[in-house]
Amino acid sequence: MRTIRRLLAVGAFLWLAPLAGQTAAEDTIRYVDAADFPRLGQVTAEGLESPYDRLPAYLKDSIRKELWDLGKNSAGIAVRFRxxxxxxxxxWEVLNNTWMNHMTPTGIKGLDLYAWDEGRWIFVGSGRPGYSKGTFTSTFISNMDGQMREYMLYLPLYDCATKVEIGVLGRARIERPELLSPVEEKPVVVYGTSITQGGCANRPGMAYTSILSRRMNREFINLGFSGNGRLDPEIARLMAQVDASCYVLDxxxxCTTQMLDRLEEFVGILRQAHPDTPIVLLGNAHYTYVRFNTVSAGEVAEKDARLRELFRQMSREDKNLYYVPGEELIGLDDEATVDGTHFTDLGFVRMSDNLYPVLERILRRHAR
Structure with a gap:
């Protein structure tokens, strides 16, 4: 009897041992390089210093240092996989481990995962960074049903992603996407400021360019440069390389009133390459502090007046130029910013809500 029990015990061990090994293999996280998958939100994927840069390497010595440094921030870039x-x-790893007192770490240097479900992109979870510089690790989601799904992974808005790896369970498949969404053909190119870049969204997917990209099912290229949207002609020439459906200047x-005098040259560079592509000029949003700061109120009013004047002049000959007043883009209740200037998620949603029908009408009008 003891012999039989001993044999049964040995048999049970031999039967369970492979199962334990199989379970361990299935539960082990396997990391793959995100750079091996398609990316959205870049003028080009070639000739970059780092795979997640927004500016090609040839510009490094010909543009202002501030622009080059900000161009290494991966704002608006998303990785597609299934x-x-x-x-x-x-x-993932970031270059600077940036910290700001008015923006969340997840928005600055975190990640955002969306899944395609029921015909739209739905938020799954965020990759939250740690506090010390190094390699960050975060779980987006667990305990799913194991069906094949399409995903979109947004990269940091205000730091430079130097390495990104996607982790899946050991026996799971991870592949290039089959779904063509957002559509990459003829993207919308948006040029602008810290707000364009995504300041101060709580997480990367809430920058208004990314919200609009999901809603319109169209690739958006984010060329927002914090504090440096100053109509540099080098950026206009870079934008002109893109066969865009629309250019948005935000x-x-x-810009000071004097800087706005560069607008005609900037638009002219785009027009030389794309004579019929719509160009949209956005006015200043309603900044809370302007209600109380009389000096700023005068400056904003002067700039708005100058932009409207320039639009009237240029649109006499350019019928594909559009002007969108900014006063009501984020509402007039003074509740959509974190500091009177930079938008919260509420501000970005409101801006997207207001720009969406405008851009849809313009794109339908120019569809061909």
């Missing part, structure tokens, strides 16, 4: 993993994690907040 997987049947029941758990998805990420491991740079008013960074």
């Amino acid at each position: 997987t049947d993993s029941k758990k998805i994690t990420a491991r 740079n008013m907040a960074n």
Whole structure:
């Protein structure tokens, strides 16, 4: 009897041991390089210093240092893939470990995961960074049903992603996407300021360019440069390389009245390459502090007047130029900013709500 029990025990061990090994393999996270998958939100994926840069390397010595440094921030860039993993994690590194007192770490240097479900992109979870510089690791989601799904992973808005890895369970498949969404053909290119770049969204997917991209099912290229949307002609020439459906200039907040005199040259560079592509000029949003700061109120009013004047002059010959007043883009209740200037998620949603029908009408009018 003892012999039989001993044999049964040994048999049970031999039967359970492979199962334990199989379970361990299935539960192990396997990381793959996100750079091996398609990316959205870049003028080009070639000739970059780092795979998640927004500016090509050839511009490094010909543009202002501030522009080059900000161009390394991965704002608006998203990685597309599909997987049947029941758990998805990420491991990533950033260059600067940036910290700001008016923006969340997740928005600055975190990640954002969306899944395609029921015909739209739905938020899954955020990759939240740690406090010390190094490699961050975060889990987006666990305990899923294991069906193959399409995903979109947004990269940091205000730091430079130097390495990004997607983690899936050991036996799960992870592949290039099959779904063509957002559509990459003829993207919308948006040029502008810190707000364009995404300041101060709580998480990367809430920058208004990314919200609009999901709603309109169209790639948006984010060329927002915090404090530096000053109509540099080098950026106009870069934008002109893109066969865009529309160009949006959201740079008013960074321009003095005198800087606005560069607008005609900037638009002219775009027009030389794309004579019929719509160009949209955005006016200043309603900044809370302007209600009380009389000096700022005068400056904003002067810039708005100058932009309207320039639009009237240029639109006499350019019928594909559009002007969108900014006063009501984020509402007039003074509740949509974190500091009187930079938008909260509420501000970005309101801006997207107001720009969406305008851009849709313009794109339909120019569809061909």
